[in-house]
Amino acid sequence: MRPYAIPAMANVHSHAFQRDLRGRGERTGRPDDDFWSWREGMYELAGGLDPAGMRTVAERVYREMAAAGYGAVGEFHYVHHQPDGASYDEPNAMALAVAEAADAAGVRMVLLPAAYARGGHDRFRDPTVEAFLARVDALRSRGLSVGVAAHSVRAVPADWLREIAAYADTHGLVRHIHASEQPRELEECYAEHGCSPIELLDRTGFLGDRTTVVHGIHVFERDIALLAHTSTIVATCPTTEGNLGDGHFPAFPYRDAGVRIAIGSDSNVVVDPFEELRELETGARRARRTRHALLAAAGDLWGAVRQAGLASLGLDDAGTVDVDLDHPRLAGVADDDVMLALATCGCADVVRFGA
Numbered sequence: 001m002r003p004y005a006i007p008a009m010a011n012v013h014s015h016a017f018q019r020d021l022r023g024r025g026e027r028t029g030r031p032d033d034d035f036w037s038w039r040e041g042m043y044e045l046a047g048g049l050d051p052a053g054m055r056t057v058a059e060r061v062y063r064e065m066a067a068a069g070y071g072a073v074g075e076f077h078y079v080h081h082q083p084d085g086a087s088y089d090e091p092n093a094m095a096l097a098v099a100e101a102a103d104a105a106g107v108r109m110v111l112l113p114a115a116y117a118r119g120g121h122d123r124f125r126d127p128t129v130e131a132f133l134a135r136v137d138a139l140r141s142r143g144l145s146v147g148v149a150a151h152s153v154r155a156v157p158a159d160w161l162r163e164i165a166a167y168a169d170t171h172g173l174v175r176h177i178h179a180s181e182q183p184r185e186l187e188e189c190y191a192e193h194g195c196s197p198i199e200l201l202d203r204t205g206f207l208g209d210r211t212t213v214v215h216g217i218h219v220f221e222r223d224i225a226l227l228a229h230t231s232t233i234v235a236t237c238p239t240t241e242g243n244l245g246d247g248h249f250p251a252f253p254y255r256d257a258g259v260r261i262a263i264g265s266d267s268n269v270v271v272d273p274f275e276e277l278r279e280l281e282t283g284a285r286r287a288r289r290t291r292h293a294l295l296a297a298a299g300d301l302w303g304a305v306r307q308a309g310l311a312s313l314g315l316d317d318a319g320t321v322d323v324d325l326d327h328p329r330l331a332g333v334a335d336d337d338v339m340l341a342l343a344t345c346g347c348a349d350v351v352r353f354g355a
Helices: 016-021 035-047 051-068 093-105 129-140 158-171 183-193 197-203 221-229 238-244 251-257 273-288 294-298 301-313 335-345
Strands: 003-007 009-014 070-077 108-115 148-150 175-179 211-215 233-236 261-263 320-324
Touching: 003 301, 003 335, 009 051, 009 211, 009 233, 009 261, 009 301, 016 035, 016 051, 051 070, 051 093, 070 093, 070 301, 093 108, 093 129, 108 129, 129 158, 148 158, 158 175, 158 197, 175 197, 183 197, 197 211, 197 221, 221 251, 233 301, 238 273, 251 261, 251 273, 251 294, 261 273, 261 301, 273 294, 273 301, 273 335, 294 301, 294 335, 301 335
Parallel strands: 009 070, 070 108, 108 148, 148 175, 175 211, 211 233, 233 261
Antiparallel strands: 003 320
């Protein structure tokens, strides 16, 4: 084994509990199966979780992340409330369960409690934005590394977006939101607000250099210009977006506009930063039928995506991991070419984790 140290990747978008949808999430087989039907199974899974179950699945997936080359994770957490019939002394018991799991797994976590005002499961929702922010205050008072999130423009009205953005600005927190993932989401946003989700986020002051828009697939030139102008980061989650049939991430338009791109494992159907990066790169190459894509522009695509990920989470570092240059995927690769190889043919198995 020939170890070679590389910077650990930042995973900016995870829903830890969704790891247990592996296999189960593929069951329907319906001709009309899509993102929206997938959500039904996700809601069912979320509805049955208690803090112990959340702690167990989160630790399992965080250990998988650490072994795969991730050094930090942003946990986009919205299973806030107790299941029917349960009673906890601690109202943030579900969030604390994922924080404990990350600590046990040795992964640096930024907890991103997500506001949910309407739709979804009743365990996700808060009655007011003030109630949501009070819960964020309580988590911050424990000394946890905390950002703030709004689930989506579907789940959060415009006045909540303004309040959450103002809160994040006041306290110097990063903020995240799902946006422009599905065409139906755009249709509903135009019907309610007369604009795209990205334009709504701009109107409400939600965009900015400490903001991350997760997915950003179905966007227009105006949207990309707004994201670039506000220095907003876009997080793509290629393995999940492919699994859900979300669409094609517009990597080249973002690259050309200078928008920073980070990665996340999202539903954790796959936990492998090398695969996320390779899908990002090869998707861009296919889109323009060229090999001069993100890797060629960045030189070190792993490093560029990692830096955007650290900025997304408000972190300075995520540590290092060793990869094995004798692994069959890397055997014979010159030291000067290792980072190029990792972006095009690496996999989680090249990481040397533990003794």
